[in-house]
Amino acid sequence: MSEEQHKAENRARPTTDEFRAFVAADWAPRSTARPAQAEAAPYAAQRRAAVSAAFPGERLVIPAGGLKVRSNDCDYIFRPHSAFAHLTGLGSDREPDAVLVLEPLDDGSHESILYFRPLAGRDSEEFFGDSRYGEFWVGARPGLADIEAELALSARHIDEFTDAVGKDVGAIRIRIVRDADRELTASVDAVRAGVAETDEPSESEALREADEELAHFLSTLRLVKDEWEIRQMRDAIRATANGFDAVIADLPKALERGRGERWVEGVFGLHARHQGNGVGYDSICASGDHANTLHWIKNTGDITDGDLLLLDAGVEVDSLFTADVTRTLPVNGRFSDAQRRVYDAVYAAQEAGLAAVKPGAKFSDVHDAAIRVIAEHLHAWGLLPEGVDVETTLDKEHGQHHRRWMVHGTSHHLGLDVHDCALARREEYMGAELTPGMILTVEPGLYFKADDLLVPQELRGIGVRIEDDVLVTQDGCENLSAALPRTSTDVEAWIARLAPKP
């Protein structure tokens, strides 16, 4: 019995044979209709083929991960590991404890096998008695034939996994994505070591390195998106734009009710949950000086007349692809002169960054272009120290004074994870050439903290970021989030349209 089950045991009711027979009987037969093949299935198959080609003759284990306890016998909503989602096409809340195995075949290719927990019979204790997996508690799951039809791969019961993964151990190299499921990884480690517990440190180091090569490959496999992934991103961004519209329409209420940041978080979250799986990361709803705390997700503050509201939020669609958009909004509908000055500087920096997004340019060129404009404004406003000009501050070894007011990078890859392709090495990321199909953010900002004595009084407490999601095309880029107004005057018109003054 797991600890979670044990904790719920004090509320369990004993059952009799008579009850078990009663609860198992007289249900309509289950449907024999199989689900249609998922739209994602052929794309997932192509990705698995790329993995297969890179690791011929090896057994590759990609777990979905298990349910995570929130407290006692309550779990968080399940989200499969991104590598698993990418290689199966399975999205929100599917399939806890499942494991994808690429099993090597004699011809050098692999068979894709999904080990998972299929629907239990109505004559089982699980059917009515298991609050974590039972049909009475969490609903029916697919059967083996359902999964095979949906995903176009082989499916087996999870109970067969342990024997299958250990077959011909020693003769076949096994690699596993380690961070998806700790327990399962420990069991596979034990299988590989051929012992019940831990093995020699040097050997386990070699195993770990082999596993890291697999994780790295799977992460970089997502650098260039296929057409289906690009469609998911368009959907996520469209839903995100709707969420921003809803927040703006509700700004008067956010000001009225107090704890306005929470109101904004809730309104965006409502639309994220309604149109997609939810938010792709905790929304940053930062009003006034809170905008200068880069990851302000507490969202406990009021929103008051005259504030700028920095909203950094993205809808994650059912396939788990997420948008990541930021707009900075004058909550009363008009930028003050100082706010507009900062906003327009950030806008100019973003324009420079967007112009740098094209095939053949380096990823880091986008930041270099944007940060130069930031530095130019800081210099023109007299904020850089005496004797530090634009070239000096941009010097990577001796300068960097501008980073006091924009310490973060301008771009990251975006996709299944908000910070996608996180295991790519520096030369594959910052140092790599932009390639058609890549999707990245362009998000410069300027942050003048309320207690920053180096900046003039009128700029203190102003924080601005503008963030868009950009697809690299054959000859430049497409701003996928262009539907959200971006210039200071367009932002004012947007607010006037959706939250007109009475």
Ligand SMILES: [Mn+2]
């Ligand atoms: Mn971002």
